[in-house]
Amino acid sequence: MAEAEKDGDPTNDKDDLQILKQLVDELYHFRDHYFETHAVEDSGKKQNDVAQEMEKTINKLQEKSDLYMNKAEFLLLKGRCLGVAPDFSSTAEECLSRAVKLKPGLVEGWNTLGEQYWKKGDLTTAKTCFTGALQQSKNKVSLRSLSMVLRQLSGGVGDEQGKMVLESVDMARQAVQLDVTDGTSWYILGNAYISLFFTCGQNPQMSQQALSAYAQAEKVDRTASSNPDLHFNRAMLFQYEEMFGSALAGYSRAAALDPAWEEPLEKERQLLEYLEKLTALTENKGKLKARRLRNMLSNLSTSALGPCSSPQFRSPTGRIGSLDPCTLSALTHGHNAVVAAMGKVVFSLASEGRMAFTFGMVDSEETCCVVMVYNTADSWGVLIGDSVVVPEPQVKRHSVTHNSQTFNFRSIRVESPLLLIVNGKRQNIQAQTVASVSYKPHSE
Incomplete structure (x- = not known):
C-alpha cells in the first residue's frame, strides 16, 4: 500500500495534472480577457488582480507539489503560472529548465522558457529555446516568438539588419498561416512590417500591410483591442504618416489600458504640444x-x-x-x-x-x-x-x-x-x- 502511494496511480496523475492545467489556463484567460469582465477604468487594478489570481493558482499547485515535483508536466505548469507576470522570474526559469531536461520534446516548455529568457534580456538563449521548440514541432508560438526576437537582435546596420528583419517577417507570416484566427500572431506580423518599413526603404506598401495586420488582429480576436502595445505601435506609425488625429487617439487608448506605462501619455503630450506650436507659428x-x-x-x-x-x-x-x-x-x-x-x-x-x-x-x-x-x-x-x-x-x-x-x-x-x-x-x-x-x- 505504501509503495502504491509513493509511485502514484498514473490515471490519477493524469486527472490531477489536467485539473491543474485547467487552473493555469483559466489564469491566462483571466489576464488576456480582463476587459471582457472589467471596465477600462479598472485598468489600473489589472496587474494587481492578475497577481492575486496567480497567487491563488500557485497555492493550488503547491498543494500537489510533493506528489509531482519531479514531473515535467507539473514543472511546466508551475513555470507557466509564474510566467503570467510581466517580469522575469528566476523560479519560473528553474522550473521550465528542469521540465525540458526531463522531457526534451515538451514544445510548450521550450516556448515558455524562451519567454523567460526574453524577459530577462537574454535574447540569444531565448532564440535557442524557440528554435529548439520548432525542431520538435512547427507551431505558431515559436514562430511568432522568433519573429520578435530576430527584430530585437537586428541592431546592426545594412544588409545584415535587413536580412534579419525579412526573416522576422517570414516567421510572423508563417505563424499567421498556421492559425489565421490568432490575434497575437497578426499583431506581431504588424510589428514586423513596421520594422521592415523603416529598415528597407520606407515602402508605403509595408506601412499599409502593418496597418492591415493590426486591423486583422482586432477583427479576429476581440482581446487585441485591449492590447495597449498594439494601439501604441500603430499610433507611432500613424504619426509618421501624418495621421495625427489617429495617432493621438492611439496614444490615449494605450495610456487608458495601461495607466502604469508612462510613454503613451508622454507621446500624446509631445504631439499635442507640437501641433499647438506649429499652428500658432503658422498663423503668426x-x-x-x-x-x-x-x-x-x-x-x-x-x-x-x-x-x-x-x-x-x-x-x-x-x-x-x-x-x-x-x-x-x-x-x-x-x-x-x-x-x-x-x-x-x-x-x-x-x-x-x-x-x-x-x-x-x-x-x-x-x-x-x-x-x-x-x-x-x-x-x-x-x-x-x-x-x-x-x-x-x-x-x-x-x-x-x-x-x-x-x-x-x-x-x-x-x-x-x-x-x-x-x-x-x-x-x-x-x-x-x-x-x-x-x-x-x-x-x-
Missing part, C-alpha cells in the same frame, strides 16, 4: 514683424530655384525638365507636378520626439505653409531667412480634433532633405539619415 508667420518679413521677401527671386530652372533637372518623380515657381495658395491637395513651391523660412520647430524637421515657409504673397522634412541628419536644418524650394510638392490638409482641441493647417511633406533646394543649392548626402521609430515591444 513665425511671429516675425511685418517690416522684417517684407525685407526678407524682397530678396526672394527665381534665382532661388537653382537647378530646378535647368531643362536637365530631374524631379523627385524622375521627370526631366525645368519646374515653374508656384505660389502656396495655388498648390492643390496631393502631388503637384511640374511646379516648385518657393519661399522664405520664418520659423523652425525642434520639438521633443519629433519625427520630422519642421519649418514654416512664407511665399511672395505672404502665405505661410508648414514643411515637414523626414530622414534628416541631426546636424541638418534651415535658418530663418533661408530661401527654400520644394520641387513638385506633396500637399496635405490637416483637420485634427482631440479632447476638444482642434488644429487646422496645410503642410508639405518632403521625404528627404536631398529633395530640397536651399539658397539655390542642392543638399549634400550628409544631410540625410534613415529614420527609425522605436515602437514598444514590452508585451509582444
Whole structure:
C-alpha cells in the first residue's frame, strides 16, 4: 500500500495534472480577457488582480507539489503560472529548465522558457529555446516568438539588419498561416512590417500591410483591442504618416489600458504640444514683424530655384525638365507636378520626439505653409531667412480634433532633405539619415 502511494496511480496523475492545467489556463484567460469582465477604468487594478489570481493558482499547485515535483508536466505548469507576470522570474526559469531536461520534446516548455529568457534580456538563449521548440514541432508560438526576437537582435546596420528583419517577417507570416484566427500572431506580423518599413526603404506598401495586420488582429480576436502595445505601435506609425488625429487617439487608448506605462501619455503630450506650436507659428508667420518679413521677401527671386530652372533637372518623380515657381495658395491637395513651391523660412520647430524637421515657409504673397522634412541628419536644418524650394510638392490638409482641441493647417511633406533646394543649392548626402521609430515591444 505504501509503495502504491509513493509511485502514484498514473490515471490519477493524469486527472490531477489536467485539473491543474485547467487552473493555469483559466489564469491566462483571466489576464488576456480582463476587459471582457472589467471596465477600462479598472485598468489600473489589472496587474494587481492578475497577481492575486496567480497567487491563488500557485497555492493550488503547491498543494500537489510533493506528489509531482519531479514531473515535467507539473514543472511546466508551475513555470507557466509564474510566467503570467510581466517580469522575469528566476523560479519560473528553474522550473521550465528542469521540465525540458526531463522531457526534451515538451514544445510548450521550450516556448515558455524562451519567454523567460526574453524577459530577462537574454535574447540569444531565448532564440535557442524557440528554435529548439520548432525542431520538435512547427507551431505558431515559436514562430511568432522568433519573429520578435530576430527584430530585437537586428541592431546592426545594412544588409545584415535587413536580412534579419525579412526573416522576422517570414516567421510572423508563417505563424499567421498556421492559425489565421490568432490575434497575437497578426499583431506581431504588424510589428514586423513596421520594422521592415523603416529598415528597407520606407515602402508605403509595408506601412499599409502593418496597418492591415493590426486591423486583422482586432477583427479576429476581440482581446487585441485591449492590447495597449498594439494601439501604441500603430499610433507611432500613424504619426509618421501624418495621421495625427489617429495617432493621438492611439496614444490615449494605450495610456487608458495601461495607466502604469508612462510613454503613451508622454507621446500624446509631445504631439499635442507640437501641433499647438506649429499652428500658432503658422498663423503668426513665425511671429516675425511685418517690416522684417517684407525685407526678407524682397530678396526672394527665381534665382532661388537653382537647378530646378535647368531643362536637365530631374524631379523627385524622375521627370526631366525645368519646374515653374508656384505660389502656396495655388498648390492643390496631393502631388503637384511640374511646379516648385518657393519661399522664405520664418520659423523652425525642434520639438521633443519629433519625427520630422519642421519649418514654416512664407511665399511672395505672404502665405505661410508648414514643411515637414523626414530622414534628416541631426546636424541638418534651415535658418530663418533661408530661401527654400520644394520641387513638385506633396500637399496635405490637416483637420485634427482631440479632447476638444482642434488644429487646422496645410503642410508639405518632403521625404528627404536631398529633395530640397536651399539658397539655390542642392543638399549634400550628409544631410540625410534613415529614420527609425522605436515602437514598444514590452508585451509582444
